Amino acid sequence: MSKKLLLVAASLGLALLTACAIISPEASFARTHPEKLGAGRPTCSECHGTEAVKSTQKTFAALDHTAAFVKDHKVQASQDSATCASCHAQSFCSDCHGGKTVMTPSTKLGNRPDREMPHRAGYLTMHRIEGKIDPTGCYKCHGRANNEKCSACHK
Amino acid sequence: MKHRTHVALLAVLVSGAAWGQDVSVYSTTIAQMWKSDIPGFDKTATYTPATEFLGIDANKLGTDALSLHLYGWGRTDLKDQSAIGGKTAGDLTYGYLQYAFDRANAQVKAGRFTINQGVGNEMVDGVYAYTDLLDGWNVTAFAGKPVVYKNLGNVPQASISFQRDYTFGTRLGYRIKRMGEIGLSYLQDGSTPAMDLPIPETLDFTRRQLGADLSLAPCSFIDVTGRTVFDVSRRQQAEHSTRIAESDYRVGVKIMDGLRFNGSFTDRDFLYYYTGSTLPNLFDMNERGKFKAVGGNLTWTAVANLQLVADVRRTNRDEYGTATRAGLDARYNLAAQHVLAGVGYHKVNAFNVALVDSTTPSHSLSHSEARAWVMAERGAFSASLDAIRLHYSGASTNPNLIGKSIESQLVGSVGYQANEGLKVSADLSYADTPLYKKQAMGLVRIEYRFGFAAKGGK
Numbered sequence: 313m314s315k316k317l318l319l320v321a322a323s324l325g326l327a328l329l330t331a332c333a334i335i336s337p338e339a340s341f342a343r344t345h346p347e348k349l350g351a352g353r354p355t356c357s358e359c360h361g362t363e364a365v366k367s368t369q370k371t372f373a374a375l376d377h378t379a380a381f382v383k384d385h386k387v388q389a390s391q392d393s394a395t396c397a398s399c400h401a402q403s404f405c406s407d408c409h410g411g412k413t414v415m416t417p418s419t420k421l422g423n424r425p426d427r428e429m430p431h432r433a434g435y436l437t438m439h440r441i442e443g444k445i446d447p448t449g450c451y452k453c454h455g456r457a458n459n460e461k462c463s464a465c466h467k
Numbered sequence: 468m469k470h471r472t473h474v475a476l477l478a479v480l481v482s483g484a485a486w487g488q489d490v491s492v493y494s495t496t497i498a499q500m501w502k503s504d505i506p507g508f509d510k511t512a513t514y515t516p517a518t519e520f521l522g523i524d525a526n527k528l529g530t531d532a533l534s535l536h537l538y539g540w541g542r543t544d545l546k547d548q549s550a551i552g553g554k555t556a557g558d559l560t561y562g563y564l565q566y567a568f569d570r571a572n573a574q575v576k577a578g579r580f581t582i583n584q585g586v587g588n589e590m591v592d593g594v595y596a597y598t599d600l601l602d603g604w605n606v607t608a609f610a611g612k613p614v615v616y617k618n619l620g621n622v623p624q625a626s627i628s629f630q631r632d633y634t635f636g637t638r639l640g641y642r643i644k645r646m647g648e649i650g651l652s653y654l655q656d657g658s659t660p661a662m663d664l665p666i667p668e669t670l671d672f673t674r675r676q677l678g679a680d681l682s683l684a685p686c687s688f689i690d691v692t693g694r695t696v697f698d699v700s701r702r703q704q705a706e707h708s709t710r711i712a713e714s715d716y717r718v719g720v721k722i723m724d725g726l727r728f729n730g731s732f733t734d735r736d737f738l739y740y741y742t743g744s745t746l747p748n749l750f751d752m753n754e755r756g757k758f759k760a761v762g763g764n765l766t767w768t769a770v771a772n773l774q775l776v777a778d779v780r781r782t783n784r785d786e787y788g789t790a791t792r793a794g795l796d797a798r799y800n801l802a803a804q805h806v807l808a809g810v811g812y813h814k815v816n817a818f819n820v821a822l823v824d825s826t827t828p829s830h831s832l833s834h835s836e837a838r839a840w841v842m843a844e845r846g847a848f849s850a851s852l853d854a855i856r857l858h859y860s861g862a863s864t865n866p867n868l869i870g871k872s873i874e875s876q877l878v879g880s881v882g883y884q885a886n887e888g889l890k891v892s893a894d895l896s897y898a899d900t901p902l903y904k905k906q907a908m909g910l911v912r913i914e915y916r917f918g919f920a921a922k923g924g925k
Contacts, residue, residue: 318610325596325608329573332598336571343567352800352807362687369603369642370682373721374690378766379776379796380729384717387682387692390583391640391648394572402561402581403493403522403538409581411590412558412616414518414542414550420497422894422910423880425840425853426798426807432855434874434900440867441832441859445790445817446782448735448758451750457590457616459746464551466749 341366341394349399352426353377368392382428411457489526491918494519499549501908514549518542524918532569537562552617572605573598582609585652586678586696587636590614603642610635613656618745622670627745630664630672631657647683647690654678656743660701671752674743675700676712688721698739712739725768731780733760756785772800790817790832805844812837818860831861849882849892859901871901888916 360372368391375381375388375395389396389405396405408417408429417429443450454462497518504510522538541557548554563578576595582588584607593611600606613634618624638652657673680694693716714734721727737754744750762780769775779793794813801807817832840853854877859865862872875898882892894910 322594322610326575328606329568329575329596329598332571332573332600336573336599336601338571338599340567340569340572350802351805352798352802364645368648369644370647371684371687371690373687374647374682374684374692374719378727378729379774379778379798380717380719380727380764380766384731386583386588387680387694390585390588390680391650391682393583394574401522401524402536405581406538406560410558410560411581411614412560414540414556414558415497415499419499419908419910420495420520422853422878422896423849423851423882423892423912424842425851425878426809426842432876432878432898434855434857434876434898434903437867437874437900437902438857441815441817441834444787444832445784445815446758446760447750447784448737448740451741451744455741455744455746455750457614457745459749460617461551462746462749463618463622466746 341368342398345398353382354399365392365395368395409453412460488528489918491522491524491526491916493522493917494913494915496520496913496915498911499908500910501906503906504904505902509547512547514547515545516542516549517545528564532567534565534567535563536565568598571599579614582636584609584636585638585650585654585680585694586676587638587652587654589634589636589654589656591634593634603644605640605642607638607640607652608636616745622745622747626661626668626670627672630659630661631743633658643683646685647681649681649683650679652678652680662701670747671700671702672743672745673700674698676742690719692717692719696740698742700742702742708736708738710739712736712742727766728763729766730763731760733758735759754786757783758785759783772802774798774800788817790815792816794836806841807843808839808841810839830864830866832865833860834858847884849880849884851878851880853878862901868901874898874900876900882912890914 355376357371357373357376362371362373364371365375370392375392381388407421416431416435418432421427421429439450497520498515499518500513500515502513518540520540523535525535527533528535538561539557539559542550542555544554550556559579561578561580563576563580565574565576567574574597579590579592580595582591582595587609590613591609591611592614593609595609597607598605611634613631615628615631618627634654634656636652636654638650640648640650642648654674654676660673661668661671675698677697677699678694682690682692684690694713695711696713698710698712712735714732717729717731719727719729735758737756737758738752741750741752741754744752760780760782762778764776764778767775774797776796778796779791781789781791783789792813792815794811796809796811798809799807812835814835815833835858836855838855840851842851843849855875857874859868859872859874862868862870876896878894878896880892880894882890884890892912892914894912896908898906900906
């Protein structure tokens with residue numbers, strides 16, 4: 313694709329974005345949660361009930377931080393990043409989802425066992441087992457980035 | 468991007484933060500020390516890396532809508548080299564300017580950022596834009612250069628960089644009133660597939676993917692989320708294949724107050740799922756077959772502060788066989804006493820996973836995992852204890868386990884919150900594993916926060 317075409321597409325996109333932002337009747341989602349949350353995983357629907365999250369049309373219950381949500385939140389994070397951002401800074405995501413990491417998440421947050429971070433000290437043994445049972449689980453993070461350590465052995 | 472350009476850009480961005488009327492700085496300094504007893508490695512080595520994580524969020528840069536976000540880390544080894552690649556390392560995880568409009572959730576980002584939309588889950592040096600449209604529609608688009616990491620394997624780095632010259636993607640979403648959202652997305656990473664190079668190469672690092680995602684709650688007690696990803700590159704197609712790289716869905720059902728069921732289904736086709744892998748010797752782009760998983764969990768909030776979860780997941784990898792993981796977890800949150808605790812036990816039955824190499828026709832990968840942890844706070848002091856014990860069934864036949872069936876690790880941590888912005892903590896861990904015969908590790912962590920820093924997932 314030529315650079316001119318990309319430039320035109322980018323300009324059109326920016327113009328569309330500005331126009332939508334000006335004419336839209338909907339105010340943007342709150343950038344910060346107005347109240348401080350307690351310790352532990354929040355259950356959004358406890359306070360918000362069955363109402364829908366403003367501007368996303370989903371119930372707050374769909375965002376309750378249940379055990380299942382914590383383990384698999386990719387669709388919600390993909391569709392509702394503005395909602396996530398009202399409580400979580402981008403660095404919270406980077407604790408696990410960095411392109412290149414310097415230590416395992418469980419080492420960095422060794423004082424937070426409640427977050428159940430992956431890859432504990434003994435994981436080097438376990439990865440030989442889990443990697444055979446489900447290598448697609450490894451691929452999600454190590455398939456295209458952050459694989460410098462993997463390639464030391466898997467040449 | 469050249470190294471000097473990186474440094475210049477970073478200097479401009481950091482100095483730009485000074486314009487912010489609402490600046491948060493968060494720093495975590497971690498000093499570690501450990502010794503390992505790994506067969507074949509130097510037992511006398513002492514590893515003492517010092518690592519600094521630094522983040523800056525500068526809001527209201529001249530206008531309420533403009534903000535700057537930076538996060539990265541640097542590491543240096545004070546004694547023996549602790550990691551592959553050298554005694555020093557670092558990375559800019561993200562660094563971008565963001566303009567967030569007051570209406571329509573519209574925002575523009577420019578710089579290095581992580582994009583997570585539909586099929587795109589990428590690190591990009593470029594621009595990103597999102598806006599809600601009228602009548603429930605919304606659109607996302609991004610373009611730029613993919614962040615390419617150094618690969619130390621046998622894959623030619625220059626080839627990866629050449630093929631992955633730019634990336635772009637878009638997603639069109641539609642929100643159904645009081646029900647949820649569906650979306651269609653497209654991703655292209657790289658413009659020159661290996662087969663189109665002047666001298667065609669065998670390893671293709673480019674990707675073209677189309678995705679459909681949904682998150683729907685048709686009534687207050689059922690919700691469905693998931694996505695399907697198609698490989699739409701011109702890459703070789705397997706016979707009778709649909710080009711579906713991944714189908715991954717979850718359904719949640721609220722059975723009654725405090726009792727919830729989640730079911731999940733995953734189907735991945737290796738040939739398409741691994742497209743663009745920069746570690747093809749591990750994630751073989753030519754591997755045939757599928758990975759499938761079906762699972763479910765039942766979450767019961769027995770009383771307000773006690774949650775019990777029972778889960779089971781059966782997986783199948785065509786080439787190797789089936790495995791079943793099942794177990795129980797309990798979490799206890801005594802908020803008034805500032806105590807959080809959890810216990811769990813899981814058993815993995817993987818007797819039917821046949822493997823493996825030319826000398827071992829098969830061995831069991833079955834094991835069990837028991838875990839217990841507790842965290843407590845008293846005034847400015849905090850402490851945590853985390854213990855895990857694994858029992859491997861196939862220790863006598865699995866060469867990876869070196870005849871050892873038990874693996875255990877204990878991590879203890881104590882912390883002191885000196886003031887609102889400063890916390891010091893120290894961890895001690897001891898592990899006895901088949902691979903690391905013994906590993907003792909000490910860690911000191913200094914966390915510093917300056918500014919309003921309301922976010923951060925504390």
